[in-house]
Amino acid sequence: MLNHKVKKNILYKSKNLTFYNAEVSDSLGGFFFDTGISAGFPSPAEDFKEERLSLDKEFIKNKEATFFARVSGQSMVGAGLEDNDLLIIDRSLEPANNKIAVCFLDGEFTVKRLKMDKTGLWLKPENPNYPMIKITEENDFVIWGIVTNVIKKVY
Amino acid sequence: MYALVDCNNFYASCERVFNPNLHHKPIAILSNNDGCVISRSDEAKALGLPMGAPIFKWEGFCKINDIQVFSSNYPLYGDMSNRVMKILEQFTPDVEVYSIDEAFLEFIGFKNYDFNDYGNQIRKRILKWIGIPTCVGIAPTKALSKIANKIARKFPEQTKGVYVIDSDEKRIKALKWTKIEDVWGIGWGLQKRLKANGCKTAFDFIQLNDDWVRKTFSITEWKLKKDLEGNPKILLDEPKNKRAIATTRSFDYSYNDLNYIKERVSTFATRCAEKLRKQGSSCHMIIVTLRSDPFRKDAERYRASKHVSLTFPTDSSLVISNEAVKAVSSIFKKGIHYKKAGVIVTGLVPSDNYQLDMFEHEDPKHKSLMSAIDGLNNKYRESKIKIGNQDLKRTWKMRQERLSPKYTTNFNDIISVK
Numbered sequence: 001m002l003n004h005k006v007k008k009n010i011l012y013k014s015k016n017l018t019f020y021n022a023e024v025s026d027s028l029g030g031f032f033f034d035t036g037i038s039a040g041f042p043s044p045a046e047d048f049k050e051e052r053l054s055l056d057k058e059f060i061k062n063k064e065a066t067f068f069a070r071v072s073g074q075s076m077v078g079a080g081l082e083d084n085d086l087l088i089i090d091r092s093l094e095p096a097n098n099k100i101a102v103c104f105l106d107g108e109f110t111v112k113r114l115k116m117d118k119t120g121l122w123l124k125p126e127n128p129n130y131p132m133i134k135i136t137e138e139n140d141f142v143i144w145g146i147v148t149n150v151i152k153k154v155y
Numbered sequence: 156m157y158a159l160v161d162c163n164n165f166y167a168s169c170e171r172v173f174n175p176n177l178h179h180k181p182i183a184i185l186s187n188n189d190g191c192v193i194s195r196s197d198e199a200k201a202l203g204l205p206m207g208a209p210i211f212k213w214e215g216f217c218k219i220n221d222i223q224v225f226s227s228n229y230p231l232y233g234d235m236s237n238r239v240m241k242i243l244e245q246f247t248p249d250v251e252v253y254s255i256d257e258a259f260l261e262f263i264g265f266k267n268y269d270f271n272d273y274g275n276q277i278r279k280r281i282l283k284w285i286g287i288p289t290c291v292g293i294a295p296t297k298a299l300s301k302i303a304n305k306i307a308r309k310f311p312e313q314t315k316g317v318y319v320i321d322s323d324e325k326r327i328k329a330l331k332w333t334k335i336e337d338v339w340g341i342g343w344g345l346q347k348r349l350k351a352n353g354c355k356t357a358f359d360f361i362q363l364n365d366d367w368v369r370k371t372f373s374i375t376e377w378k379l380k381k382d383l384e385g386n387p388k389i390l391l392d393e394p395k396n397k398r399a400i401a402t403t404r405s406f407d408y409s410y411n412d413l414n415y416i417k418e419r420v421s422t423f424a425t426r427c428a429e430k431l432r433k434q435g436s437s438c439h440m441i442i443v444t445l446r447s448d449p450f451r452k453d454a455e456r457y458r459a460s461k462h463v464s465l466t467f468p469t470d471s472s473l474v475i476s477n478e479a480v481k482a483v484s485s486i487f488k489k490g491i492h493y494k495k496a497g498v499i500v501t502g503l504v505p506s507d508n509y510q511l512d513m514f515e516h517e518d519p520k521h522k523s524l525m526s527a528i529d530g531l532n533n534k535y536r537e538s539k540i541k542i543g544n545q546d547l548k549r550t551w552k553m554r555q556e557r558l559s560p561k562y563t564t565n566f567n568d569i570i571s572v573k
Binding site: 062063064065067068069070071072073075086087091092102104107108109110111142144 | 175176238241242280283284285286562563566569570571572573
């Protein structure tokens with residue numbers, strides 16, 4: 001590995017470690033280490049190495065319970081949910097007042113904000129052109145999952 | 156303690172998660188190529204739709220009774236199954252995935268647990284997180300957990316889907332309730348022999364003499380007897396390599412052209428060889444089967460199979476495919492409408508350790524060739540490299556006319572919400 005050219009370019013010498021200035025063509029200005037430790041010397045960057053950012057890790061807290069859905073329509077534009085946006089849904093989260101939920105209402109999936117008060121359970125659209133929906137005994141209704149994030153394409 | 160967790164009408168339940176309109180409605184799921192019914196919801200069972208019903212015969216029945224019929228959506232069922240198993244691993248590290256919709260759990264060091272409560276937590280978590288209903292049977296042994304599971308499934312009101320056999324009293328009661336033919340691992344032949352010996356229930360079975368059971372049947376039945384007595388002898392399985400690998404499929408239509416059938420058989424053989432290499436085995440024997448269309452009354456019926464013994468064990472697609480094609484050509488008869496073919500490889504030995512033959516051995520080049528092919532096909536996630544006798548232009552497609560969307564594995568198929 002160590003060739004004669006390299007040997008000349010000693011960069012820094014410590015007690016048991018010598019750094020050389022390498023003239024290796026294929027590396028991007030890297031250093032060449034000669035260590036006397038036969039197993040090889042770890043890269044000095046190793047200690048600072050961090051995992052690359054993962055959107056999965058950031059946005060999916062519970063893989064098993066996470067599902068995706070696509071928004072259709074304008075009923076939630078006020079909350080930033082526009083037509084064609086992608087929703088990340090975590091079914092393991094408990095429904096609570098003010099959470100945005102994907103619900104199944106009378107034969108259709110719908111996404112709305114949950115409003116729970118003394119008068120009962122309401123589905124609140126975030127668009128003044130849409131009415132609040134009161135959930136009653138007559139409805140075929142399930143809260144399917146809680147929306148945690150919205151992903152939108154901007155070009 | 157052991158638990159058996161079983162998903163209720165799994166395929167139908169998967170469809171319902173993404174189509175809640177189907178709740179409480181009869182559903183049937185068809186086999187590959189939309190052949191026959193392989194899964195039914197409770198409602199479809201109650202209507203009298205039999206398991207295995209060929210759909211072309213029962214089409215009218217399904218229409219009249221408003222049974223929703225689906226092609227099998229394996230990408231969906233597979234993903235949902237993985238989620239179930241991952242959740243189970245949160246409850247104990249010892250999980251044996253027994254099939255796509257059931258798993259055995261072992262609880263080691265769970266001394267003071269309330270198992271009824273624990274079972275309920277399992278059930279609730281799977282239902283809430285992924286929407287699949289399950290039943291949980293918990294007992295001191297695997298065979299008993301299977302029975303406990305049946306009780307939970309049979310009596311939903313009383314058990315709420317969870318049943319624990321934790322006393323001798325409960326165990327005896329459960330065994331007396333269980334018919335011998337419903338005992339896990341008691342096949343049809345064995346059941347007849349046991350009935351001839353006066354065994355009608357699982358309880359009758361454990362009254363038999365140990366030595367007699369061992370001598371008359373085998374160690375397996377003896378282990379089962381011990382398990383039913385509450386003495387664990389059937390242990391949690393490590394994932395084991397299979398002893399035979401089969402790729403068998405119905406064609407979309409019936410064919411009478413040898414070239415077409417050769418192509419199919421070569422493809423099935425290649426698939427078997429891939430599976431062999433994946434588990435690190437080689438095979439000594441190849442069995443090729445061919446069958447005419449059983450539903451065509453106008454044509455001659457025919458079924459044949461051919462065993463091929465190899466002089467050296469192999470996992471090479473080239474060798475297995477060549478032999479399989481030769482074999483199918485030798486059993487092919489003209490004028491028959493064929494509907495199904497299969498390739499089975501058996502006599503499996505570990506690829507890295509088998510007896511060498513003095514005169515015959517595999518071309519050593521195959522090994523590196525195969526690993527190169529596997530590497531490429533893995534990389535591109537489909538069979539980019541095929542053998543010349545496989546169809547290169549056409550990609551074989553299953554008949555799936557009533558397929559539901561791939562809700563969890565394809566962004567184009569995810570649910571849409573208003």
